[in-house]
Amino acid sequence: MSCNKTKPLEWDPLTEIPKYDLQTDESYKEQQASVSLAVKAVDNYSKQFGNVTQTRGIISEGAPGSGKSFVLLVQGLLAMTRGLRVLSSALMAKRSMAVGGGYHLHKLFCLECNQKGNPRRLAELAIDKLHRKSNLKMLHLLMTMDVLLLDEVGTLSAQELSQLDCILRNIRHSNTPFGGVLIFSSMDHQQIGTIKGMPLLLSSHIMTDFVLIRLKHSVRCHGDAALQRIQQITRMSPLELQSSQDLHDEFTELMSSKVQFVSSMKDPKLGPEVLRMYSRRAECASAAEDYVDSSIQNLTLQGKSYKLCEASDLTRPLQSRRDLQTTNDPAIKKMLDKKRREPRRLLFHHGALFEATVNGKGYSQSQIVIMIEQPTHEDIDSWAPLPMMAAPATFSPNDFHVGRTPTKEELINEGWTEVTIHVTQERNPLNKYGSECYRKQCKSLKVFDRFLAPLQQSLTVLFAPDTIKHIGSSTINKTQGQTIIGPVAIEVTPKCSPWEKEQVVVMLSRTPLASMIYIAGDKDFAIEKIWSVLCKRTQWTDYVESILKNWAIDGDGVESQKVDENRVLDLHRAFPWKLCNVTLPTDNDSGFVYMLISVVNHDRTYVGQTKNISIRLNQHNSGFGAKGTAPAEYLPYAPCCFITNMSNLDKHGREQIEKKWKKLNKLSEQRGEGFLENRIENGRTVMEEYNSRASREDWLKFVVCVTRDKSHNK
Numbered sequence: 001m002s003c004n005k006t007k008p009l010e011w012d013p014l015t016e017i018p019k020y021d022l023q024t025d026e027s028y029k030e031q032q033a034s035v036s037l038a039v040k041a042v043d044n045y046s047k048q049f050g051n052v053t054q055t056r057g058i059i060s061e062g063a064p065g066s067g068k069s070f071v072l073l074v075q076g077l078l079a080m081t082r083g084l085r086v087l088s089s090a091l092m093a094k095r096s097m098a099v100g101g102g103y104h105l106h107k108l109f110c111l112e113c114n115q116k117g118n119p120r121r122l123a124e125l126a127i128d129k130l131h132r133k134s135n136l137k138m139l140h141l142l143m144t145m146d147v148l149l150l151d152e153v154g155t156l157s158a159q160e161l162s163q164l165d166c167i168l169r170n171i172r173h174s175n176t177p178f179g180g181v182l183i184f185s186s187m188d189h190q191q192i193g194t195i196k197g198m199p200l201l202l203s204s205h206i207m208t209d210f211v212l213i214r215l216k217h218s219v220r221c222h223g224d225a226a227l228q229r230i231q232q233i234t235r236m237s238p239l240e241l242q243s244s245q246d247l248h249d250e251f252t253e254l255m256s257s258k259v260q261f262v263s264s265m266k267d268p269k270l271g272p273e274v275l276r277m278y279s280r281r282a283e284c285a286s287a288a289e290d291y292v293d294s295s296i297q298n299l300t301l302q303g304k305s306y307k308l309c310e311a312s313d314l315t316r317p318l319q320s321r322r323d324l325q326t327t328n329d330p331a332i333k334k335m336l337d338k339k340r341r342e343p344r345r346l347l348f349h350h351g352a353l354f355e356a357t358v359n360g361k362g363y364s365q366s367q368i369v370i371m372i373e374q375p376t377h378e379d380i381d382s383w384a385p386l387p388m389m390a391a392p393a394t395f396s397p398n399d400f401h402v403g404r405t406p407t408k409e410e411l412i413n414e415g416w417t418e419v420t421i422h423v424t425q426e427r428n429p430l431n432k433y434g435s436e437c438y439r440k441q442c443k444s445l446k447v448f449d450r451f452l453a454p455l456q457q458s459l460t461v462l463f464a465p466d467t468i469k470h471i472g473s474s475t476i477n478k479t480q481g482q483t484i485i486g487p488v489a490i491e492v493t494p495k496c497s498p499w500e501k502e503q504v505v506v507m508l509s510r511t512p513l514a515s516m517i518y519i520a521g522d523k524d525f526a527i528e529k530i531w532s533v534l535c536k537r538t539q540w541t542d543y544v545e546s547i548l549k550n551w552a553i554d555g556d557g558v559e560s561q562k563v564d565e566n567r568v569l570d571l572h573r574a575f576p577w578k579l580c581n582v583t584l585p586t587d588n589d590s591g592f593v594y595m596l597i598s599v600v601n602h603d604r605t606y607v608g609q610t611k612n613i614s615i616r617l618n619q620h621n622s623g624f625g626a627k628g629t630a631p632a633e634y635l636p637y638a639p640c641c642f643i644t645n646m647s648n649l650d651k652h653g654r655e656q657i658e659k660k661w662k663k664l665n666k667l668s669e670q671r672g673e674g675f676l677e678n679r680i681e682n683g684r685t686v687m688e689e690y691n692s693r694a695s696r697e698d699w700l701k702f703v704v705c706v707t708r709d710k711s712h713n714k
Contacts, residue, residue: 042082353371354369
């Protein structure tokens with residue numbers, strides 16, 4: 001079965017995809033709503049001609065287990081049936097492979113790592129790398145793709161989203177946002193977000209180039225009402241949690257009665273099928289070292305051969321040509337343990353499984369590889385490249401077959417590919433203590449942790465799903481987006497505890513049942529520690545919640561939270577910094593109708609329309625913007641409020657909205673009510689009148705930048 005743009009495949013996901021047997025009607029309804037938005041977007045994108053029009057992307061935002069990744073895959077499949085070229089990616093390597101076996105975002109866009117600079121400069125460096133001979137394949141993919149699927153897009157920062165926009169505009173020679181690429185994505189603002197930079201929802205692209213739809217009902221834990229309630233409480237506002245003793249008591253009771261507690265991670269109740277989750281990488285690395293020790297003992301008892309590869313830590317003075325010297329400095333070793341993903345020891349044996357830690361030729365970060373041929377002592381001593389087999393995108397370590405190790409031919413038939421693993425010496429050194437520090441170890445390998453009684457269970461691969469076990473250890477952050485079908489254990493002790501609310505949301509939402517969750521540590525301490533973390537808030541908490549409550553579509557049609565009147569984003573209430581630090585949309589030509597206010601005389605305002613508000617504001621303040629803002633005695637002007645999301649309107653449509661706003665302001669002045677807040681209210685009235693006739697995804701958005709106390713009007 002084949003299709004292209006001229007001969008698309010007639011496939012309607014709204015009728016072809018049935019409801020899951022145990023799925024609630026509300027969950028099915030909101031998933032259908034998200035898919036229906038994609039149907040409209042794909043149809044509109046397929047009909048548009050060149051760069052004349054813009055189709056807004058879709059972000060499915062919702063709770064863990066609500067089916068965001070499933071909806072994303074359906075949206076991608078829909079685009080392919082219309083003959084569009086689809087690529088999938090994610091900043092988290094595991095998520096990029098889970099969604100259609102796509103490329104890691106850094107690999108696809110050739111993004112720079114550990115580089116400082118503004119988004120435009122970093123985009124220039126990435127574009128330069130894309131035009132190198134080794135990356136021409138990625139350049140071709142970016143130039144020819146129509147649809148981009150981004151899973152867990154919330155892990156990107158606002159600056160990184162702007163960087164992607166600059167790259168796509170440049171290489172596709174288009175001034176349309178993201179070079180005209182239609183973007184479908186999923187995210188959860190309550191889960192782990194960006195590490196550096198501002199949250200994604202603060203990007204001006206969210207305001208003008210995307211439609212937000214919320215998925216609120218869980219499919220993963222549909223059979224456990226108690227776990228659903230626990231997850232609902234973890235997603236509540238910190239202010240609401242702090243002010244309610246009833247919620248504290250309810251959460252304590254649910255955790256005490258539904259979640260299981262053990263004294264430590266070495267408790268006998270935690271068998272080999274339990275996934276160990278840690279909040280910090282150091283504890284996870286320590287667990288990997290314990291695995292190596294226990295595996296050596298088991299291999300020795302079973303009489304099986306193995307090879308142990310010890311990492312070599314090397315240093316030399318900064319900016320020198322001196323040969324690298326082996327170091328035993330504890331401080332340097334500790335730093336390398338913290339900064340490098342590769343462990344100190346690797347255990348090689350026939351059928352051993354490992355996990356990639358960087359992107360390489362033929363494999364991606366976090367991809368599973370298996371060792372078919374055990375290396376010799378000469379290969380290990382000379383740090384020779386190791387031949388291995390990389391798992392296909394559909395392979396999951398959750399599922400494996402207990403039995404013999406498959407042959408190379410069997411693996412190839414199952415979709416595995418041959419790859420070569422090199423050492424890590426060529427990676428960038430760490431500059432510390434006046435030295436360049438390296439860790440020489442098999443490149444992109446770390447032990448795929450397996451706490452198993454008989455070691456032979458680690459020499460397996462996916463063949464029969466009837467023997468399913470989820471085993472090993474991981475950080476909480478790395479499990480984001482995964483559905484774990486077995487039990488999990490999370491350490492919550494004074495030494496190792498989650499410190500972000502996002503970590504608690506992730507760790508309590510991976511399993512379908514609350515009884516599958518084990519908390520290692522003192523029961524009372526663990527519950528109070530988790531509650532205190534849930535009550536923490538950041539400087540962006542209120543702002544992000546305001547954006548979602550006012551601009552996101554509720555997929556099930558039920559607004560469960562109180563929404564600000566008229567769905568207006570009021571920056572002077574929600575923005576945590578001074579209003580002069582608000583970033584206006586700079587690269588968006590989606591259209592704006594705005595009202596400016598004179599900084600010198602607050603009674604002086606001006607209403608106008610433009611495609612780019614940032615450029616137009618500079619023109620007004622230069623004295624050449626319009627006659628109404630030309631007098632120098634009223635300069636400079638600042639944005640008071642503006643209406644946006646007008647990509648479906650041309651200049652004539654914006655002028656009609658501008659005309660209505662000016663007319664209402666004039667009537668207010670004639671009635672003696674020309675106060676600033678009344679002029680802002682007139683803009684809201686114009687927006688409401690338009691939205692009453694438009695579809696929900698085409699609603700205009702109103703942003704208020706400043707306000708004035710009513711006492712000043714007397």
